[in-house]
């Protein structure tokens with residue numbers, strides 16, 4: 001039995017949650033309270049002892065097991081939640097001997113942290129630092145904020161950081177591996193960051209992984225980042241994520257801007273859900289990081305960039321904040337692909353007149369709030385933009401509109417959502433929907449399909465495992481890990497379908513990393529045991545279409561189970577509300593009933609789908 005299972009056996013969800021939600025009251029066979037995650041008067045937060053799960057039927061609309069609760073409530077990741085609950089249960093978390101790369105990563109973060117301290121101290125205790133502070137104050141940064149973000153100054157010297165850190169016992173080659181020194185062609189090293197304003201970049205856990213550095217004179221490039229190291233990768237780092245984490249979870253929204261100063265000024269003015277990509281375009285990895293906290297993401301773009309985004313080709317735009325090079329802005333179609341792959345919602349916030357977020361916020365914070373409210377989902381934004389530029393009464397412009405919008409609609413996998421935009425396009429260009437649907441079908445056929453050949457899966461282990469977990473979900477994960485090519489068939493697999501947090505975490509990690517082998521190495525040690533267990537099942541090897549079929553069945557069953565479970569829980573809630581019967585609850589009741597009707601329709605669809613399939617198979 002692994003640690004997670006042992007904790008679940010020893011602790012009772014009601015007891016654990018009661019310590020966080022003191023007003024949790026028994027209600028029939030279940031417990032309810034005012035939701036601890038959103039403001040409400042009528043309790044819509046339920047705990048189900050038989051299922052050992054909880055669910056908020058109100059604004060949050062989420063639920064899970066006790067791990068999911070602790071992660072959300074404490075704003076921590078799975079590993080930290082595991083530690084918290086293990087201590088409570090009196091279970092020792094087996095600290096497996098960390099492999100070498102793990103300890104090296106730790107060491108590199110430690111070195112970067114030592115450097116951040118040196119830089120920060122210099123900001124307050126050197127002449128260059130004094131000038132830098134004056135610059136920051138001119139840009140509207142308070143001293144408190146400088147300390148919070150540990151902003152620093154690197155001296156105008158080729159070796160002062162190296163000397164300082166070597167005095168503290170670090171080796172020259174380690175400092176180079178951490179990206180702080182540049183190796184000379186022949187031999188020797190010199191300090192990478194000289195006479196620059198230093199922004200330490202932290203990971204989700206608050207560890208320093210690298211730096212962003214702004215030149216204080218005419219040196220080029222104006223912005224310089226740490227190079228790629230074992231612990232730092234520009235395309236998967238978000239500046240400010242450590243401070244923004246609680247607000248992103250709480251507000252269920254992340255705003256992605258471009259510059260360090262934008263993040264700093266936003267946080268100083270109380271907009272603490274803001275993070276920055278480091279002079280690169282938004283990547284799938286970025287979305288993956290944010291996805292751990294929320295599925296709602298707003299991209300703040302200046303008007304030019306936002307306009308370019310709507311074109312179908314990847315457009316290189318000069319990134320004005322990081323005037324080092326041009327970056328490839330994701331296209332609308334690209335963003336929709338991220339949305340589909342990661343089950344996220346991306347909106348576009350257009351900044352007027354070449355202004356940066358920090359200018360807007362400093363001038364008038366209410367403008368920022370207004371622009372944020374006006375942010376539109378990528379598809380809608382692109383749709384409106386394309387249409388606004390064309391005269392859709394002319395035949396030529398009509399076909400242009402269709403050419404530009406149809407590929408976006410093709411990216412949308414959800415049939416209802418897809419139909420919605422198809423109808424809208426039909427209305428706008430006044431062409432009947434069937435014609436467009438046919439064109440869409442042709443477009444999809446032209447698009448390259450998934451690869452068919454498969455790598456042979458690893459030989460199945462002989463040990464059969466008696467799982468105490470969620471065997472359906474585990475089988476699904478087993479298929480995805482054993483047959484990597486199934487990835488393209490799993491776009492409608494949702495994280496909600498998994499009951500256990502450990503399965504959810506493994507699924508999220510899988511979504512964010514395409515290389516399965518690498519993923520297995522990178523996966524947090526607390527989850528590796530679980531992954532090994534679920535991979536050790538004895539299952540006959542599947543070939544060709546049988547793989548897809550197995551996955552399809554698995555996803556359908558997971559979906560059906562999820563819907564049924566949700567429905568059962570809603571039923572409990574409805575009878576609760578009816579029993580209470582207070583007039584004040586009427587709107588709540590109506591809301592719930594509305595969502596129950598929707599749920600019924602969706603459930604009906606699943607059953608119908610299954611029936612048709614079975615019928616077809618028997619024909």
Ligand SMILES: [Zn+2]
Pocket residue numbers: 035036037038045056057058059060061
């Ligand atoms: Zn809630």
